[in-house]
Amino acid sequence: MKRRTSAHTPQETGTPTLAPDTVTAALTPAENALFAQVGRPRRCYAGETLFRRGDLGTTMYVIASGAIDLDFGDDLIAKRLGPLEFFGELGLLIGDHARSADAVASTDGELIELRHEEFQRLVDSDPGLVSHFLRRAIMRVVLNEQGLIRRLRRRNQDLQSALDSLRATAHQLNQTEALIRTDELTGLHNRRGLAQHLAERRRTGSLKGLGLVLVDCDRFKQVNDEHGHLVGDRVLQSVANILRSVVGDGDIACRLGGDEFCLLVSADSRDAVLSFADFIVTTTRGLQQVPRHAEPGQVPLISTVSIGACLLDGERDWNDWYAQADMALYRAKRLGGNRVEWQDDAFAAA
Ligand SMILES: Nc1nc2c(ncn2[C@@H]2O[C@H](COP(=O)(O)OP(=O)(O)OP(=O)(O)O)[C@@H](O)[C@H]2O)c(=O)[nH]1
Numbered sequence: 268m269k270r271r272t273s274a275h276t277p278q279e280t281g282t283p284t285l286a287p288d289t290v291t292a293a294l295t296p297a298e299n300a301l302f303a304q305v306g307r308p309r310r311c312y313a314g315e316t317l318f319r320r321g322d323l324g325t326t327m328y329v330i331a332s333g334a335i336d337l338d339f340g341d342d343l344i345a346k347r348l349g350p351l352e353f354f355g356e357l358g359l360l361i362g363d364h365a366r367s368a369d370a371v372a373s374t375d376g377e378l379i380e381l382r383h384e385e386f387q388r389l390v391d392s393d394p395g396l397v398s399h400f401l402r403r404a405i406m407r408v409v410l411n412e413q414g415l416i417r418r419l420r421r422r423n424q425d426l427q428s429a430l431d432s433l434r435a436t437a438h439q440l441n442q443t444e445a446l447i448r449t450d451e452l453t454g455l456h457n458r459r460g461l462a463q464h465l466a467e468r469r470r471t472g473s474l475k476g477l478g479l480v481l482v483d484c485d486r487f488k489q490v491n492d493e494h495g496h497l498v499g500d501r502v503l504q505s506v507a508n509i510l511r512s513v514v515g516d517g518d519i520a521c522r523l524g525g526d527e528f529c530l531l532v533s534a535d536s537r538d539a540v541l542s543f544a545d546f547i548v549t550t551t552r553g554l555q556q557v558p559r560h561a562e563p564g565q566v567p568l569i570s571t572v573s574i575g576a577c578l579l580d581g582e583r584d585w586n587d588w589y590a591q592a593d594m595a596l597y598r599a600k601r602l603g604g605n606r607v608e609w610q611d612d613a614f615a616a617a
Contacts (some may be wrong), residue, residue, distance in 0.1 A: 282506060291535075294351050294352075305386075307385070310375075311378055313374050316371050317355075317372065321338055325363060326355055327359035330444070334348065335347070335348045336371050338371070340368070457521065460519070461519060461523075462585075478534035479578075480574055483528075484526035485604035576595060576608070579614070580612055
C-alpha cells in the first residue's frame with residue numbers, strides 16, 4: 268500500500284457533521300495567543316525527532332512556524348502539520364501516553380511546548396476557551412480513530428480478497444500439478460508422476476519392502492491394426508482399470524507409455540509381488556475369454572498381458588529396477604506372452 272502525506276485527514280462519509288473549527292487541527296487566533304502566553308517556545312531543526320512511536324510523553328506541541336511530519340507507521344497515512352496546528356495533545360490530556368506516531372521536523376521552525384502545569388494555568392485563566400479546545404481535541408481523536416478503523420477494515424477486505432485469489436491460484440496449481448503427473452488416456456500416473464512418487468519415497472526413506480510389476484500388452488499393435496486406434500485406446504483403459512483395482516494405499520499404478528504399465532506395490536516377498544502379477548494376468552486372460560456379442564468382428568476390449576516382476580533393492584534406483592523387471596518381461600514375451608516371469612536381483616549376484 269502506498270503511503271501518502273496529507274495536511275488534513277479528509278472527512279469521510281458516515282462521520283458526524285461538525286462545524287469546521289470543531290475538527291480542525293489548527294488553533295484559533297485566540298487560543299494561539301493564550302497558548303503562546305503560557306507555553307514554552309522551542310526551536311526545532313529540519314530532521315529533528317521530537318518523539319517516536321511508543322515513547323511515553325506528556326508534552327503537547329503547537330507549531331508556531333515550520334512543519335512537522337507525523338508518521339503512524341504500518342502503511343497508515345502520514346500527516347504533515349503546519350503553523351497553528353497542534354499535536355501530542357493526548358500525552359498532555361491523559362498523562363503518560365505512548366505516542367502513536369513518530370514526530371519529525373521537516374523544516375526548521377518554532378514550537379510552543381505545553382506541559383501539564385502550563386495547561387493547568389490555561390484552565391485557570393480561560394476555562395471557556397480551554398473547554399472549547401478540549402472538545403475539539405477529543406472530536407479530532409474520535410475522528411482519527413474512526414478513519415483508522417475504516418482504513419483497517421478496507422485493508423482487511425483487500426487482504427481477504429488477496430487471500431481468496433491466492434487460494435484460487437493454489438487450487439489451480441494443484442490441479443495443474445495433478446494433470447501433469449497424470450496420463451490423459453487412462454488416468455493413471457504417468458512417468459513424471461512415478462518419478463515424483465519415487466523421489467518422495469526416497470526423501471522419506473520408504474523405498475524398502477516394495478515390488479515392481481512391469482506389464483506389457485501382448486500383440487497390441489495387432490489390436491490397433493485390426494480394430495483401429497480407438498478400440499486400442501479402450502483396451503489400454505481396460506488394462507489400466509485392472510491395475511487401478513489392485514493398488515492399495517501408498518502403492519502406485521502407472522502407464523509408462525504406449526502399451527507398457529507398471530505397479531509399485533508394498534510387498535516384502537516374492538510371493539506377495541507374484542500374487543499381484545498373477546491376479547492381473549489371470550484377470551486379463553479371463554476377460555479375453557468372456558464371449559462378446561455374436562456379431563462377427565466384435566472384439567474383447569482387453570488383450571492378454573505379459574508381466575515381469577521383481578523385488579526392489581532400496582539402495583538402487585529406477586533404472587536398475589526397471590532393467591531387472593524388464594529381463595523377466597522379455598522372457599515372458601519370448602515364451603509366448605500371457606504369463607508372469609520373475610527376476611531375482613541379478614545385479615547383486617554379479
Ligand atoms: N491405441 C493406441 N495405441 C498406442 C498408443 N500408444 C502406443 N500405441 C501403439 O501400441 C503399439 C505397441 O506395439 P509394440 O511395442 O510393437 O508391441 P506389441 O504389438 O504389443 O508387441 P509385443 O509387445 O511384442 O506383444 C504400437 O503400434 C503403438 O502405435 C495409444 O495411446 N493408443
